[in-house]
Amino acid sequence: MEKKSLSITGILCSMFSGWNWVARCLYLFWNICSLGVSGGLVQSCGHIIPESPVLALGSNFTALCILNESCLDFGNIYANQIIWKIKNKVVPREQYREINRTVSSVTFNDTSSLATPLTCNVLADGQIEQNIYGITVTLGLPPEKPTNLSCIVHQQSKLTYPMTCTWNPGRHTFLDTHFKLKSRWPRENFPDCISKDANNSCTISDVQFFVNLEVWVEVSNALGKNESDRLVFDPIEIVKPLSPHNLSVNSGILPTVLKLSWENRISTAVMKLKFNIRYRIVNETNWMQVPSEDTASPRTSFSVQGLRPHTEYVFSIRCMKEDGVGYWSDWSEEKTGVTTEDKPSKGPSVWRIINASSSPASRTVHLMWKALEPLEANGVILRYEVTVRAKSPPFHSPWKYNVNTTSLTLKLSNRTYEVTVIAYNRVGASPPSVLLIPTSNSKAPVKNIRTLPKDGKLWVGWTAPNSNVLKYVIEWCLLSNSSDCIMEWQNEPGNIQGTYLKGDIKPFKCYLITVYPLYADGQGSGQSVKAYLQQDRPSKGPTVQTKKVGKAEAVLTWNHLTVDEQNGFIRSYTIFYKTIDGNETAVSVDPSKTEYTLSSLTSDTLYTVRMMAYTDEGGRSGPDFTFTTQKFGRGEIEAIVVPVCLAFLLIVLLGVLFCFNKRDLIKKHIWPNVPDPSKSNIAQWSPQVPAKHNFNSKDQMYPEGSFTDVSVVEIEADDKKSFSEQDLKPFDLLKKEKSTSEGHSSGIGGSSCMSSPRQSVSDSDEGETTQNTSSTVQYSTVVLNGYRDQTPVQVFSRSESTQPLLDSEERSDDHGGGSDSTTQRQQYFKQNCGQDENNTDRPCFEIAKQIIPANEEDLAGFAQLQISGQSSEPLGLGLEKSTQEAALSDVLQTSTEGQTVRYETVEGNPPSVDEMPKSYLPQTVRQGGYMPQ
Template sequence: MQFFFFLVSGGLVQSCGHIIPESPVLALGSNFTALCILNESCLDFGNIYANQIIWKIKNRVVPKEQYREINRTVSSVTFNDTSSLATPLTCNILADGQIEQNIYGIAVTIGLPPEKPKNLSCIVHQVSKLTYPMICTWNPGRHTFLDTHFRLKYRWPQDEFPDCIPKDVNNSCTITDVQFFVNLEVWVEAANALGKAESDHLVLDPIEIVKPLPPHNLSVNSGILPTVLKLSWDNRISGAVMQLKFNIRYRTIGDTNWMQVPPEDTASPRTSFSIQGLRPYTEYVFSIRCMKEDGVGYWSDWSEEKTGVTTEDKPSKGPPIWRIIDASDSPAFWTVHLMWKALEPFEANGIILQYEVTVRAKSSLSSPAEKCNVSTTNLTLKLPNGTYEVTLVARNRVGASPPSVLLIPASNSKAPVKNVRTLPKDGKLWVGWTAPNSYVLKYVIEWCLVSNSSDCIIEWQNEPGNVQGTYLKGNIKPFKCYLITVYPLYADGQGSGQSVKAYLQQDRPSKGPTIQTKKVGKAEAVLTWNHLTVDEQNGFIRSYTIFYKTVDGNETAVTVDPSKTEYTLSSLSSDTLYTVRMMAYTDEGGRSGPDFTFTTQKFGKGEIEAIVVPVCLAFLLIVLLGVLFCFNKRDLIKKHIWPIVPDPSKSNIAQWSPQVPAKHNFSSKDQMYPEGSFTDVSVVEIEADDKKSFSEQDLKPFDLLKKEKSTSEGHSSGIGGSSCMSSPRQSVSDSDEGETTQNTSSTVQYSTVVLNGYRDQTPVQVFSRSESTQPLLDSEERSEDHAGGGDSATQRQQYFKQNGGQDETNTDRPCFERTRQITPTNEGDLVGFAQLQISGHGSQPLGLGLEKSTQEAALPDVLQTSIEGQTVRPETVEGNPPSVDEMPKSYLPQTVRQGGYMPQ
């Protein structure tokens, strides 16, 4: 509580008020009224009155509706429900200056009255043969939030005993000494500040509530039979005090479930008991308890556990046997792998020493059986094809087990099971099937783990012929695929196995398929992939989904059957890059494989051939037509591309002068021309293309060729003016008539040569006409006879003798020398267009004959003649024909005079 006081003038300090009731204990939910009473001595001193009082609960102002002013010194506050009441409750007042002052305060306790104790029970615990304390317990009821005291009261009908007060807890109390065979009245009393309560009274004889100590010194001994064990023990309560009955329980080592001897077999007082029906050669654990024979009272605790082992006995059943048949190298033999399971301890009934295997052919029962004794659980035999009966016996120290029989038929000819199915259930894999109509002796369930990394190791189990489903008893792992096969076994054979694959638990594939292209076309692509391995599947593959898209396009999905490994995408764009991936799905989800890209072709199948083949055919057709055209127009083409050139070898120009030697051997001195040996030579070149007649105005005089110029441009050789000098190709007439344009190639002589005498020799004039069959050159064919109007002397040609020849080193030089056209000033000058002064020296005359090789190599000159004279066309030397550009177009007639100009 907190108080404030006022200082009185006399120096005495006193309180100005108080609250009643002082420190109340209130029941939760009840009504409560408190009064604040002011002292009279403080009224005048401080001007304090009841109407100024303010009530607070834990510094929270109580609403004024709950105030009541009784008089000027007393104010009350009322709470209809104490559930909202808290401590402390204070009475306050506003003094001068509106300062709140605390007058008085109280602590309020809220709680509940005690309930009636319930479920009072007592039990007498045996501590020793003479000590029997009694412990009573009860239910104290609800929590009162107050200090509540409990007392255990008991009495005999005439005597009362001191109360038993609990020490540590409020619901238990121990009475150390009780008397048997006397009724005792017992009850419990509870009290707190709000009231008291007591339990129902319990009247009993303590002997009826005794819990005795369990038997001790328990021992287990083997009996005469392998299925019996004998128990013995000591009781720790006197038979004079009470008679007991017993409970005996036992279990095998490793088992958590207890088995119990029937209670009626142990309902009488005893200190030993023989337990029957146990399994041979099995270790058991035993425990025992006791209570009052009539069932009144409590069972004692279980005694300490003791173990015992039954003796050995013959195995109770034969080992389960099965076989695997492999094809042998020889088709007439089988390789049979026999395998069996070790018996469980409760079936072996001892230590198995060996197994006896007997194999007998069914086709010949009289043939001796083959026997094998092994200590392992498998045996491999090589047998001829046929049907065999295999018998297996397990032996221990006591005897042999019943035989296990297995038929090895030549074929599985009996009815198989149907509708094999699996179901994961309670963390195990359940296998079910539909039984055949025939009677089945038993079933063999065979299974193995399907894996890429190891062989399928077969496990198996036998099941009775009357069941149609069982749990696999092996270590079945999740996310692994198992191949399960069910065989029905009959007394005279077996049915073929029916298989199914199963998973205890599935998951998403560990990876997705890797996709590739098998063939890519213009608008389609053939995709291929490999199935995921069993270790990668983690479940049954239900479907594949192919996702493909272009670089900037939307992704398209296609669902594919899980059995397929190839799919063709169609309606693709040509010459386009695609990205494709594949996802594999199980029941638990899917996983995608890596991305793969491919580009469709620009042209489809056959499109290139459809373009190339017609083009090639058209080209071949054009070429063929061109060849045919050229073949039909070969004469025209030959004329324009490679015209016929006369063959000099067929010309008889070499016969112009038979007296001329065929060969000339000139020395270097003979080839030298003395100064002044030649007269001036004038050569006129007239273009053959000129179709007009020559006139006097069109001709001009031309300069004489000097010796030096003749020497630098080329030397004459052979016939002067015919082989190395310009020859006349056309004759000029005095008239302007059109006869100059007349083509005389067919009637004009090739040449007319006039030979003058050499040094006092009489010249011989020879007229020769060419016998050549070669056609004339183009310039020759267009030659016109221009010599008709001139003097006959001016149109003759003469042979000349010449002392020197051209140097052999200069034979490759051009044979024709062209000069600028010269237009004569008058008609009389036309006869002097060609002037040649020749001086010979030496005694040998100049012959006109040429070597045969020179004649064959040289191009024949076209010689033109007129009515009055003849013209000579020079030929080439040493077989080097002049080019078309170098050939003279035409030449005017030459007149040669010895020692000057000859008369015309």
């Protein structure tokens, strides 16, 4: 680093303080100028000794800081005020030593802790630290002795031989170190060769042979010098010649010989050479070498023997000094050559596949043979000759086939045959390959066949049979789903019991291996085994599904992994299943199974199941599958549904039987009898005609428009209790006429169709009321057309029908002037109640019971009683007398015209006046006519 110093001006100015500092600085400046040195440099207050030293690592070092006298006079600075620092780090005072008032020293026992810069500092007045001086310290190591000095002479041409020497420079010194290669003859020194590159080599441009040369290395740096051991040698002994060139390769007369020729690039006057020749087959990496004793003499050509016929070779050559002193040259450029063809050295390997035929007397034989390897073919194979001859009677001439493929299919009988295959190239034929095709594999087979991966190959072993085996045939093929099993085989001698497969055996693939023993007179059956060169985990796990799911069990099913997915032998399956919030359960399954039943499951629960397949190298899991167990088990639903259905059927059956037994009661309440107007006897009501009349079909019983409305009002029988005895008195008169009215009454009061007549009013007090009285009593009204524009009159008619008449007949829109509705009713009665001459007995209504006074006097009396008001309005109608008289007058008038109106007594309360839209007048009807009440 640069030296650091402090001038007197800087130190003293920093020491002044107070109001007079300006004057004092001016004084000092003048004083310092008088102390100036030549060149205008300011004198320093001190310096350090030694100046920029170079130190050895780990050595002792002492530095001195010397103050100038001028600083002592003006700055009051002394040695005891000096502070030493390394990189601004204060050195401990234990390492200081005050030599005198101007000199202070510092000592370092180990320079390894020393760093640069090293400075000398003082504390001036005011405790201000100022730097006096500083030095740069360089640390390093002295050079070591160079070792392993060696030299080599590289031939560059026939006349130029530079020499290069190399050495081991030793440890790194951390300093600038210089290496020099020195050389000399016994009486002459040569210029030094200064190393410039890596400090471990140097080249002398030219050397002289046949003279000893002394060589050594000298090294130096700031801490010292050193030199290597000295070498003395003749440069001809360390020459590395140039390699031969213009190498050529030519075919010889024999198919196993190639001739090489080349040129040497060093004069035999300088040195004699020996050679190395190497060669290899094209596309191979292993080199072969000609024996060194065959090429230990000077030469420019050589014939290489023992080569393979019809094979391409690569050659290279190098040379060195004949006595072996010095260095081998580099290998020459490579050249190739091809040997000539020779006849095949061996016959092809033959095997067969026998397919059973439908005919027992014949079979199909597929012959196969392998193409010869190049070192066996010794040329290009042009064709194969196959000869088949019978070995059992009847004998026949051999069959010969010339093919250019490696297979042949024959149709042979079930006899023993011998097959011979010969390969031909341009030179000649190979030795024959013989295969025996026996009638059957009846000989002893091998035993205990086994496989073992070893050294990246698949070894197959077996136990030999007791018989004398001629040879073994090992047959194998790769099992795959994507391709057929392509058969490969190899022949092995009969004296071995194990061998490596010679094909391209791949890891993680399954092979089917079969061993056949061949005998002189037959062969044994093949014994097979599956094997892997290397196993791995399966590529995927099994996909599990449910075959059947119950309440507490589930039947799982899956398919075996394909042979391409197994990657090894499947040793076991494991099924894992769990619920959503439950622990996972594992079950181990035999690898031969494809179905398993999970039991003790929870009903109506979602399960997740997966399956893992394991080989010797580990397992892999398949996809997850979910299923839900059933809520009910097998038969539980039937146990519930069948009783419920049976109970339902029983209830339905009992209901049907009950309805059948109570059909009358049900009919009464649900669908009572409806009167049939077509069977009514209302057409027979006429004062002039007896009970049974024969009318002319052209004469209508009732003129058109006689009836305008017919209505029925039901009153419960129990309601009669509400009537007082006074109210029922008018009805007592009717009891007397019971016997006479029963045989002659007919009208709308009867029940419909075939219902028998019933009494509507009790005629005795001996308890017959309940038996003879209907549960309900209806009112039927007959509305007559007005006579000569008079207002029509509604009258009562007793009816025991349990249902009202047609709804359209019960109501009338307008009784005073309802001509449209009256006309419709008239048309209805014309259609349904008309009588013809031949059927005068069919009534429009069948009357259950009529109560009619026995004579006109009774009728007149009854009517008079009602009119005079003695009845006290037994029916509760509240009708005025004028209205009754008018109505009776109209009735009497209409009765003379052949119209009949009947009145029936009523049990119970009759409807009130407010409930009736029409006025009702009770009337008594007899066959002779109508009498007013």
